[in-house]
Amino acid sequence: MNRSFFRAAVLAALFPSALPCMAFAQTAPVQLRPADQGWVSRIEDTLGKVSTLQARFRQTAADGSTTSGTATLDRPGRMRFDYDKPSPLLLVANDGRVVFQDRSVDQVTTLPLDRTPLGLLLRPEFKLSGDVTVTGFEHRDGQIRVQLVRTQSAGEGSLTLVFSDAPLALLGWSVVDAQGRTTTIALSDVHLGGTVSQSLFVLPKAD
Secondary structure, three states, X not given: OOHHHHHHHHHHHHOHHHOOOOOOOOOOOOOOOHHHHHHHHHHXXXXXXXXXXXXXXXXXXXXXXXXXXXXXXXXXOEEEEEEOOOXXXXXXXXXXXXXXXXXXXXXXXXXXXXXXHHHHHOOOXXXXXXXXXXXXXXXXOOXXXXXXXXXXXXXXXXXXXXXXXXXXXXXXXXXXXXXXXXXXXXXXXXXXXXXXXXXXXXXXXXX
């Protein structure tokens, strides 16, 4: 996979609104059964209690190519994605911004955190309502998938969170960008709680 396509895949997975937008059909809210609504409420409660998360991730791009790295979240508002070498890519969220850096060409891209899918996970209060609309729900084979769009901007694409049901835990997510391309992130070796060094969340700058 060439570097420009890989950079686009990372942007699609983490903030699809950074890519050129084409019209999506407006997606209606899903009508949740009482049991499904119960799971949504449990998901809100479970993720709302997460303070720190450290995990390995595996990213699969729309063309099937993969890469991996280490993810660190410190809620609210801080996140770091380190891509394994030889990848030169780094993503850091802090101070209401997400900074994506390609260290091979000293290039940075900055967006407001609230425009990114992961901005949802980093909010002080995790809610799947209001400015976020649940447009799909599936529970089978021990996994739960919750599809979301931003209520006022469904054309930016959708985010699907994936959980195990026993125990209820985040397994990863997939993003469908504004061009209909899907990128997935699968988490493994997840550790919750504990202290995270704040030096990880210093925003990178171009030299």
